[in-house]
Amino acid sequence: MTLAPQEVFRKLTRNIETVIRGQSGAIRKLLAAFASGGHVLLEDNPGTGKTTLAKALARSIGARFKRIQFTPDLLPSDILGVSVFDQRDHAFRFHEGPVFTNILLADEINRASPRTQSALLEAMAEGQVSVEGSTHPLAELFFVIATQNPVEFRGTYPLPEAQMDRFAVQCSLGYVVPEEEVAILSAQEQRHPIDTLAPCVSIDDLLAVRRSVFGVRMSDELKRYVVDVVRQTRAANGVQLGASPRASLALMKAAQALALAEGREFVIPEDVRELAVPVIAHRLIVDPQARFAGVSAVTIVEEILTKVPVPS
Amino acid sequence: MTPPPLLLGAALLFWGWHTGFLLVALPVALLLEAARAVEWRLELSIADFNRVADLCALLIVVSGIYLFSTAGSARGAGGPRAITLLFQWLPLLLFPLIAGQRYSAAGRAPLTAFFWALRRQAARDPQARPATADLGYVYFALCVLSASAANRRTIDFYVGLCALAAWALWPWRSRRYSPLWWAPLLVLAAGVGYVGHIALHNLQRAVEQTVFDFVFNTGTGDTDPFRSTTSLGHLGNLKLSERTLLRVEPGGGVGVPLLLREASYDVYNAPGWFASGAGFTSVPPEADGETWKFVHGPSSGSQVTVAAYLNRGRGVLALPPGAFEIDRLAVVGVHRNRLGAVKVEEGLGLVTYTALFGPRGPLDGPPGDTDLGVPSREAPIVHRIAQELAFEGKSPAERLASIEAYFQRGFRYSTWKGRRESAETAIEEFLVRSRAGHCEYFATATVLLLRAAGVPARYAVGYSVQEWSPLERRYIVRARHSHSWALAFVHGGWRDVDTTPAVWADAERDQGSPFELLHDLWSWAVFVFSRWRWGGDEGSVGRYAGWLLVPLVLLLAWRLYSRRRVGHGGAASAAAAGAIARPGQDSEYYLIERRLESEGRGRRPWEPASAWIQRIHAGELRPIVELHYRYRFDPAGLDPIARVALKAGAEAWLREHPVAEATR
Numbered sequence: 001m002t003l004a005p006q007e008v009f010r011k012l013t014r015n016i017e018t019v020i021r022g023q024s025g026a027i028r029k030l031l032a033a034f035a036s037g038g039h040v041l042l043e044d045n046p047g048t049g050k051t052t053l054a055k056a057l058a059r060s061i062g063a064r065f066k067r068i069q070f071t072p073d074l075l076p077s078d079i080l081g082v083s084v085f086d087q088r089d090h091a092f093r094f095h096e097g098p099v100f101t102n103i104l105l106a107d108e109i110n111r112a113s114p115r116t117q118s119a120l121l122e123a124m125a126e127g128q129v130s131v132e133g134s135t136h137p138l139a140e141l142f143f144v145i146a147t148q149n150p151v152e153f154r155g156t157y158p159l160p161e162a163q164m165d166r167f168a169v170q171c172s173l174g175y176v177v178p179e180e181e182v183a184i185l186s187a188q189e190q191r192h193p194i195d196t197l198a199p200c201v202s203i204d205d206l207l208a209v210r211r212s213v214f215g216v217r218m219s220d221e222l223k224r225y226v227v228d229v230v231r232q233t234r235a236a237n238g239v240q241l242g243a244s245p246r247a248s249l250a251l252m253k254a255a256q257a258l259a260l261a262e263g264r265e266f267v268i269p270e271d272v273r274e275l276a277v278p279v280i281a282h283r284l285i286v287d288p289q290a291r292f293a294g295v296s297a298v299t300i301v302e303e304i305l306t307k308v309p310v311p312s
Numbered sequence: 313m314t315p316p317p318l319l320l321g322a323a324l325l326f327w328g329w330h331t332g333f334l335l336v337a338l339p340v341a342l343l344l345e346a347a348r349a350v351e352w353r354l355e356l357s358i359a360d361f362n363r364v365a366d367l368c369a370l371l372i373v374v375s376g377i378y379l380f381s382t383a384g385s386a387r388g389a390g391g392p393r394a395i396t397l398l399f400q401w402l403p404l405l406l407f408p409l410i411a412g413q414r415y416s417a418a419g420r421a422p423l424t425a426f427f428w429a430l431r432r433q434a435a436r437d438p439q440a441r442p443a444t445a446d447l448g449y450v451y452f453a454l455c456v457l458s459a460s461a462a463n464r465r466t467i468d469f470y471v472g473l474c475a476l477a478a479w480a481l482w483p484w485r486s487r488r489y490s491p492l493w494w495a496p497l498l499v500l501a502a503g504v505g506y507v508g509h510i511a512l513h514n515l516q517r518a519v520e521q522t523v524f525d526f527v528f529n530t531g532t533g534d535t536d537p538f539r540s541t542t543s544l545g546h547l548g549n550l551k552l553s554e555r556t557l558l559r560v561e562p563g564g565g566v567g568v569p570l571l572l573r574e575a576s577y578d579v580y581n582a583p584g585w586f587a588s589g590a591g592f593t594s595v596p597p598e599a600d601g602e603t604w605k606f607v608h609g610p611s612s613g614s615q616v617t618v619a620a621y622l623n624r625g626r627g628v629l630a631l632p633p634g635a636f637e638i639d640r641l642a643v644v645g646v647h648r649n650r651l652g653a654v655k656v657e658e659g660l661g662l663v664t665y666t667a668l669f670g671p672r673g674p675l676d677g678p679p680g681d682t683d684l685g686v687p688s689r690e691a692p693i694v695h696r697i698a699q700e701l702a703f704e705g706k707s708p709a710e711r712l713a714s715i716e717a718y719f720q721r722g723f724r725y726s727t728w729k730g731r732r733e734s735a736e737t738a739i740e741e742f743l744v745r746s747r748a749g750h751c752e753y754f755a756t757a758t759v760l761l762l763r764a765a766g767v768p769a770r771y772a773v774g775y776s777v778q779e780w781s782p783l784e785r786r787y788i789v790r791a792r793h794s795h796s797w798a799l800a801f802v803h804g805g806w807r808d809v810d811t812t813p814a815v816w817a818d819a820e821r822d823q824g825s826p827f828e829l830l831h832d833l834w835s836w837a838v839f840v841f842s843r844w845r846w847g848g849d850e851g852s853v854g855r856y857a858g859w860l861l862v863p864l865v866l867l868l869a870w871r872l873y874s875r876r877r878v879g880h881g882g883a884a885s886a887a888a889a890g891a892i893a894r895p896g897q898d899s900e901y902y903l904i905e906r907r908l909e910s911e912g913r914g915r916r917p918w919e920p921a922s923a924w925i926q927r928i929h930a931g932e933l934r935p936i937v938e939l940h941y942r943y944r945f946d947p948a949g950l951d952p953i954a955r956v957a958l959k960a961g962a963e964a965w966l967r968e969h970p971v972a973e974a975t976r
Contacts, residue, residue: 220892
């Protein structure tokens, strides 16, 4: 017997919030992307709880969880796995790498070489791993949370724009209000609450939620609104390269998942608007000159949202 | 930035006072300021503003053509006058714009009205709101500028201007300082401005003169009929420009090269030639006002037509030898002196005249004592050569022939002069040592030798007509064709004596600039424009003005056509947009939205309903919005019961909010 989708969202949110405080917005977006089958990139300053959030999500689900700490000398085989010669069988046997899991935390993804990054990103896009001529399918529930911090540049390899497009959602956590920060201190006075975090939903529940997302209805008018917003990024001032149709698709799926989280069977304009920035902004290539002028991808998308009339 | 009350009205009255349109300015100012008194406003869309701006542009163009064709027909500076008048009319011509802004609900004019680029941008992106501007201060500045175009040059203009400027600046003064500081500083600024404007005026005169000289003054340099400074004794290379000065069309039977004389001189005092006793006497015109005769009675002879620029309407005419009549010369005054120079006054920028000439013209007066004088400095060398040539017992014609023959032997043409012994004169150096020089050497030496031989002689300056321009299909005379020669009195008449070797023209041509063709094209364009501008018959400008209207009409037709096309395009895109299903348009929620909009609490186009009701603190609308959203955005639609609930909820809310009713 699986839980109702809304109940799954509610339970997961409550469970995660026992560990991560004051981040309900980020958790909503994370879960929407998770339910829509997309992957998430968390970009924020060190110490804001990116890794904790990822671990809390993984622990809340009774699922396999692996974590890879990305370093410059990490090799693709460290992620995908390697074939080892078995002396007994006189044959090569494939040893699965950490990518064969349900939830993968790719910590500080921008520290690995582009070669290693692309090995992971290929797995994310295809849902399978090709090693030495044979193809190994990944688990049905395969979700990547990657983190990177934007302040350090030395020894990092920024993700190419084309690969940023593989992440459905990019969100940041930001600093919490002082009261919440005090509450974080109090909660960790004795021990970290994550140590006692118990799974609250099963893999089956989550797969059911993912199936339910497909059933969420979306009117043609709202699809048009999604397309209008995405199209505007291609003509906006200060943008070198706008968002692709993949962005429209991701925005629609995430909006459907958000509607499901709200207990609705149809998408409303607010769902689309809430997710437009985290889904679209990281895919834009901003003109360097505009960037010097203080324009960022986020402000561009926000401005577009104030220009395109919303269906009402 | 909105101007303070009554400022625009005052500026308009100021404009009317100075330009003499006070009777027009008064109602216009009243109309403009009445906008403050009346409540009603017009709902002018961006397209309406664009149309008003187009109308104003059309008014300006039509007025410009009208003014140019009417003011241009009068002799004199018609074009500048037309532009000045048009400038004076501007506040009236642009009044529709400022009135439209004043009486519009928006109170500001969109910038698309002024820039086509912005209109195109707006057409591409209909969602974007165009930038707007308040035209108040711009119109104020325009009124003051147009008032200045009346050019009354009185102190009251400046005082009025300062008062208006103070009025305009008063609302924008810094509140940190007392007005007691502000007022004296303003007076100081006005004083500095007064001094500055006098300096600016002087600067403007200088710049105007320079520009005029550059475009129209083609370097004739206003030949001075009293004095000609030569380059005798000038060291180094003598170089003249290829600028075209005259355009010449000789009549039948006139041989080329032809010498056109501007002036002649009788007294030599190195390095200049002077005209003694050469006061000018006025020549009365014939009945038609364009014919000037120097002898009475009908006469016939050869003719040559010359087109020349005049510097500010004045100049000395280049005339063929023996000229006795000038036809079709559009000037007010013609004067001549005893040495054959003809000066004109109050002409147009370009004159085209036909000179009739015969073998013995009346212009050159009879020879006098000065025509035989040899300056003491040059006398020894000249008399020595005269002795060598042995004039004794020869007739004047023979003496002339021997002098011509003398210069053909061993003299060559050169524009280059090297170092000269300090003791010798330029003529001595030329005759004895170098035996090379340019036309001024040859002419001066010839005159002095002729005089030494007892033949009255004068020094003449003018142009040699010799270059045929295939481009213009007529002879052109460049600055480098300027020439000097001698006049000798033989057989009871003056005749030209040109002893300069004929190769001089080739030598000058070889020094031509590689950009000569470009220069000629530009010069020709200026000439064609000048001829059109100052062309003879008075109706021509009006006729051309009529043709100017043709492209204007075509432009308007194209604009109308393209606008219609845009209209069609809009309809097509609306139809395409209609292809997307928009269910639930009959939702009663829209009644609420409209009601709140009328109260000034409307939803912004990009604002979703939930954010809106949160902004206006109308949380009670949440259930209605939820039902409405289901009705609008759920493809499965609303079940009948919920549909009734939506209707009932909306109507109940409308009933419960009679406050909105009252404000309606």
